[in-house]
Amino acid sequence: AERFRYQFVEALRSQDPLSFKEKFRGLNVLLIDDLEFMHGERTEQEFDHIINSLLDGGRQVVVASARAPNHVERLNERMRSRLQRGLVTEIGTLDHELRLKVLEKRLAEKRANDPSFALSRDILALLAERLTESGRELEGAITRLYATWQYMRTSITPDVAETVIRDLVQGLEPRRIKIEDILRIISRHFGVSKGDLLSQRRHRSVVWPRQIGMYLAKQLTARSLPEIGRRFGNRDHTTVLHAIRKIEGELAGNPRLKEELEELKRILSH
Structure with a gap:
């Protein structure tokens, strides 16, 4: 996506947007990674036109991002809605x-250049067992x-x-989440100050984020x-228990809440 945006901006600067469009005319499949970088009003408009042109011609467009389209905040609402369809x-x-x-x-790629290099099946199995995050770690290990x-x-x-992959494996260990982290993320996500979360205010705009924070604290910490x-x-344990049960009850029939909680967990784990 970043390359798409860069090449489009360069085409505009050189006053040659048609040559940019021509690159996509004959494609059967367009694959775009890192959608988060596809921002900017004119870039998104051009991307939208290209999507429409390819789909109208029976071609495929595949887009990947770290988040679901409706959570990619750098995109405008129209593009998020377009991708959600x-x-x-x-x-x-x-x-x-x-x-x-x-x-x-x-x-095999390494051996094509240097046939004397070899790794046993046991070592490949060890790498596959220990490195589970992504293909980048696997490539880095080789x-x-x-x-x-x-x-x-x-x-x-x-x-x-x-020994060689030790730091790669350690880098994949789960981040230890603190209640302070949860308070910070909840405050930012819901637009509520930390002071309000810790206060005695009982307005729903404060109570609901506070209850979600307590639920996540129980889920993600050992406290x-x-x-x-x-x-x-300084609330008592019965208040926390009520908050947890409240969120658990809402989850049963609220898929949007489930998605929101998963998103908060993803943010907290990075």
């Missing part, structure tokens, strides 16, 4: 079999092991592989109900 689905993490295939492909092999000029053992209550303005 398509099929929206979540891309999960690679399963073990697919991770192995990625590793085998990257290894690159590191190749560099290590070039330096050592001896076979890569499982112990060596463990007890009394401790959560204390951190949310």
